[in-house]
Amino acid sequence: MAGKVTLLQTAAQSIPNFWISLLLVLVEICNKIETKMNGYWWGGAARYYANTDFLEAKLGANPNFMWRSIMASQDIVKQYCRRKIVDGKSTIVWHIPWLPCRENGYPTTTPHYELKDIVMHNLMRDDHKSLDVNILNDLFNERDRLLIEQISIPSRSRPDSWYWALDDKSAFSVKSCCRSIRGENTNTEGGFWKQVWGLKLPGKPETPVHTLFTCTFAKEMWEEVRLQAIIPVDESETVLQVLVRAFKWRRSQEHQDGKEQMKQHTSIRQWRRPQEGWVKVNVDAACRDHSEFIGIRCVVRDDSGGFVRARSERAR
Known part of the structure; x- marks a missing residue:
């Protein structure tokens, strides 16, 4: 495979x-x-x-x-597959589910032995555009006749085909099949949800700011990073305005972080006096690009911070 x-x-x-x-x-x-x-x-x-x-x-x-x-899917497919009657030449009346009924697409009428292999084409009128009412009345019980009356024969002649009874558009879907297995796909439920979604309830239009920042789901997500506490969002704003304010807040935080780092850096570099009776020697070196020399300097200070001596040398 x-x-x-x-x-x-x-x-x-x-x-x-x-x-x-x-x-x-x-x-x-x-x-x-x-x-x-x-x-x-x-x-x-x-x-x-x-x-x-x-x-x-x-x-x-x-x-x-x-x-x-x-x-493994054969039983559920057989249960809800139905035959669409067009020319009727390939649909055996008693062996194929062709009645428009979700519960049972097979005729419940007991067939005559001589007619057990007839096809739907044999039940049509001479023009093959409709079913013969007289034949239907002779062959089928009331339940089957009422279902057959719901069938319309297309004017264009073509072979019969299959359709899926659980979908309004007659198309098979894995979703409808799974819902049927779980017992969710019923006429009652479908009508219920159609009524619910068809209710005309007052509501406010969904704005991008509401969808991204102020709806229940978005609020829960942004609360994890404390966005609302740092940058309160108003639904009268646009998404661009919120993003600009967030960008400015971020820049101010970076600037503040830079100041803190500078303070820490300066405090580390600040000169400290040596212990009493001692002197401190500070040494530094520097070089230039494309130069074969380096400069070395040192300065000596006492325990009061007073200058004692300094020297500089150039080394290769």
Whole structure:
């Protein structure tokens, strides 16, 4: 599996991307490239369900870890996958979930033995744009008929397809699947949250200053560094004004820190008298760039700080 990923990324994707960045490529060519890549990636799936589809596939005798992981989602996918009826030629009436019902997409009517393999196309009128009401009344019970009445047949003829019953846009998502497993994805809950978010409540507009500095979450974060205590923020300000004040405060702190460091530096360098009866000799040296000489100087002072003697020498 890792080898397939590497090959697709380094060759099948990078080479077409190079030419697409230089030339205009037809959409049909892009679709063919994508089809080839999909076929290469999923080609091994035929090992597990060569003569059926994913919903009817079995785990098999010696499945690998990847196939076990995929099959773990089969039950939840089967529960909420529904068949969208268009031409009806590939949807078997009694074997595929096609009714628009979240709880059970299968017909609950007991089928006649002679009709157990009919497809939805057989239930349509001659124009194939709607279902035949007379046939429906003869074959299905009341529950099934009420659900079938909610189905509209598209005017454009194309093969039937699958859709996801847990999403308003019919698109599958891992989020909706996980919520269903946790028991969160119900009609009641969806309606409740739609009502909550649809409430027209008075509120103030969110300003950048409120979002970054004065909302509850931001306040808790800035309190950790004592920003509000150092630089009080007013919602009437702009973000730029707050940042300018923060910058000025920082510069003043650096200036104050510099003064403190200078005081400490000066106190360390301050001359101190020697003990009584002693003299102190202070020595210093200096040199210039590109010079082969250095200057050495010394000064001698007594215990009262009085000058005793001084000398300077130049050494190579």
